[in-house]
Amino acid sequence: MKKIALLFICFVSASYAADDQELVITVESTKISDVSGEEVKSADVAEALAKQVPSISLVRRSGIANDIILRGQKKDNINITIDNAKVYGACPNRMDPPTSHVLANNIANIEIIEGPYDVENFGTLSGAVKITTVEPSNEFKGEASLNFGSWDYRKAAASISGGNDTARFLLSVSQESSAQYEDGDGNDFYEQIENLGAAAGVQYKDEYRDIDAYDKKTFMGKIYVDVTRDQQLKLSYTANRSDDVLYPSSRMDALYDDSNIFNLDYTLKNLGKYSKSLDIQYYLSDVEHPMSTFYRISSGPDSVNEVISALTTEMQGLKIKDTFDLSKTAEVIIGLDSSNRNWDGSYEGKGSNAGITGNKSIDDVDTENLALFAQLKKTYSSVEVKAGVRLDDTSITPAGTLGQPDNEYSGVSANVFSSYQSNSHTKYFAGLGKAMRVPDARELYFYSSNMTEVGTPTLEQTSNYEIDLGMENRYESFKIKSKLFHSWLQDYIYYNADAASNRFENIDATIYGLAVNGSYFTNDELYMDFGIAYQRGEKDQALAGQSDKDLAEIPPLKLNLALNYDYGFKNTARVELIAADDWTHYDADNGEQKIDNYTVINARLKHNISHDLELTLGIDNILDETYAVTNTYQDLTLLDAGGNIMLLNEPGRYLYVNGTYKF
Numbered sequence: 001m002k003k004i005a006l007l008f009i010c011f012v013s014a015s016y017a018a019d020d021q022e023l024v025i026t027v028e029s030t031k032i033s034d035v036s037g038e039e040v041k042s043a044d045v046a047e048a049l050a051k052q053v054p055s056i057s058l059v060r061r062s063g064i065a066n067d068i069i070l071r072g073q074k075k076d077n078i079n080i081t082i083d084n085a086k087v088y089g090a091c092p093n094r095m096d097p098p099t100s101h102v103l104a105n106n107i108a109n110i111e112i113i114e115g116p117y118d119v120e121n122f123g124t125l126s127g128a129v130k131i132t133t134v135e136p137s138n139e140f141k142g143e144a145s146l147n148f149g150s151w152d153y154r155k156a157a158a159s160i161s162g163g164n165d166t167a168r169f170l171l172s173v174s175q176e177s178s179a180q181y182e183d184g185d186g187n188d189f190y191e192q193i194e195n196l197g198a199a200a201g202v203q204y205k206d207e208y209r210d211i212d213a214y215d216k217k218t219f220m221g222k223i224y225v226d227v228t229r230d231q232q233l234k235l236s237y238t239a240n241r242s243d244d245v246l247y248p249s250s251r252m253d254a255l256y257d258d259s260n261i262f263n264l265d266y267t268l269k270n271l272g273k274y275s276k277s278l279d280i281q282y283y284l285s286d287v288e289h290p291m292s293t294f295y296r297i298s299s300g301p302d303s304v305n306e307v308i309s310a311l312t313t314e315m316q317g318l319k320i321k322d323t324f325d326l327s328k329t330a331e332v333i334i335g336l337d338s339s340n341r342n343w344d345g346s347y348e349g350k351g352s353n354a355g356i357t358g359n360k361s362i363d364d365v366d367t368e369n370l371a372l373f374a375q376l377k378k379t380y381s382s383v384e385v386k387a388g389v390r391l392d393d394t395s396i397t398p399a400g401t402l403g404q405p406d407n408e409y410s411g412v413s414a415n416v417f418s419s420y421q422s423n424s425h426t427k428y429f430a431g432l433g434k435a436m437r438v439p440d441a442r443e444l445y446f447y448s449s450n451m452t453e454v455g456t457p458t459l460e461q462t463s464n465y466e467i468d469l470g471m472e473n474r475y476e477s478f479k480i481k482s483k484l485f486h487s488w489l490q491d492y493i494y495y496n497a498d499a500a501s502n503r504f505e506n507i508d509a510t511i512y513g514l515a516v517n518g519s520y521f522t523n524d525e526l527y528m529d530f531g532i533a534y535q536r537g538e539k540d541q542a543l544a545g546q547s548d549k550d551l552a553e554i555p556p557l558k559l560n561l562a563l564n565y566d567y568g569f570k571n572t573a574r575v576e577l578i579a580a581d582d583w584t585h586y587d588a589d590n591g592e593q594k595i596d597n598y599t600v601i602n603a604r605l606k607h608n609i610s611h612d613l614e615l616t617l618g619i620d621n622i623l624d625e626t627y628a629v630t631n632t633y634q635d636l637t638l639l640d641a642g643g644n645i646m647l648l649n650e651p652g653r654y655l656y657v658n659g660t661y662k663f
Helices: 002-013 045-052 189-196 351-356 441-445
Strands: 029-033 056-059 067-070 078-082 107-114 127-133 141-149 153-163 167-178 214-228 231-245 253-272 275-292 307-327 330-349 360-380 383-397 407-421 426-437 462-474 478-495 504-521 526-539 558-567 571-580 598-608 613-620 654-662
Touching: 029 045, 045 056, 045 067, 045 107, 067 127, 307 360, 330 351, 360 441
Parallel strands: 078 127
Antiparallel strands: 029 107, 056 067, 107 127, 141 153, 141 654, 153 167, 167 214, 214 231, 231 253, 253 275, 275 307, 307 330, 330 360, 360 383, 383 407, 407 426, 426 462, 462 478, 478 504, 504 526, 526 558, 558 571, 571 598, 598 613, 613 654
């Protein structure tokens, strides 16, 4: 209660301060700009988001390809799009989340919409993360960069772009690799597993104890053509090729993780009174992800007893969206959204494990969605209103070789978000929303290698009913945004670790919390960014046979604080502090455990040696602290030793240097 009272004081105090300055952050969302220029430490988008947004927490799975939690929810509860294309990972153990299929060096900006306030996309429950990649330029230019860091981290990237007012292109390539990082105690992946006391079979073989943590290559190509003055065609293709990605807290590692994203967008403008802009988008993405025990002792000499879990997924979608002005102060968007996701997986065993070969993990499941949506934006003097509605119809169909049933879902999502500018300094806002998301194929139909039915084919879809209240204050030297939210989750999909089979079930729960962020400017050169977030999640009732009502994966109080100094020509020095409280509320009945608080200090200097050459020097975790940010909810399959589930520690002190040459 003391923490909630403290945060409420922060919320109320946002009403008091002086003068006026434009606020970058909108009432509905947070926008991170110039991601490719600022996030040069690594290509991991999840880590960049966790550093910049207090309501986002990192789910550490490896040295790269990590996941995120937004407002106490993750997986399909967060809608992640890349250039408005929906991308899914293939791994049921979240080794390849959507954020891992695009790199920071290819991203222009990221918009985070907190809450169920996006009707254009399928399944926006706790929020949306909209990633926009860099666009081609109509003048010839390019850049090349080299990055070196601790634990033999190496990254090389290059891009070139050019064209004219009619046609433009962009090509971008990158390659990066790293050895196993070490935590603050100097333990690499091999040693963290060894220190756990895990069974010998899940430990790495001696010959692989020093193997690199990953190797990743990417390509992105884009062509934009202005067919006429009012028509534009956009084509893009992104390829990701990741090899030998180690996941130390799991029983398997990824032999490779390959993905392709195709995107075609055609925009027609000024077609008439009821079509200011007509946008037609088709996208196709596919992921291939085989996990294996190849590097673990359990696979035996020369991996004669290797176990492979191979999965693929393909997502294709078509969206047609029309925008027109109803009046000078009202804009309407109407659209059709359709998509089909296929997810397929099977096991292969060698030697003593040959008996599992051919067993299906996910039986070639299709998830087909068709939706209509509409949105109205209206301005009344100092009041702005945005309202939206979406009608979904979804069919989920397995191949049928395991006798699993089809599932049909339909529902209506709707929201209204309004803001009121009371004076030149203060804006109040409030939102009411309902959103839905259907179960995925893992939650419905997944089988383990010994053919235990982990999924539950009778799951209902989840509904989120939410209210948001907040305010923005803008002053000459100070700006702040504060938000309270309360979310009622109906038929929330939850994992029951005590169940012998059908381990997913529907429960009712609530999540509520507060976030405050903003900036304080001492002068034009020296300023501070700050953000604080707190969420609390509770089940309405404990699961059958359990007593813990705490909801899993609800991070504790988190603080982001940074001091920035801009000097000279686009030169910046930055010192940031990221801190979190103890995990005192966690679901022990389903595998979570207490995690100690932590405080991490990072520093970065970005200096332009010349107009064309930029150098960045950085140190993360300056104090070399040993800490973990990711809890051990058994929704993921993690290593354990006598009931002690493995906490994967974060990297220790990390030094890096990045040089970028622009022409």
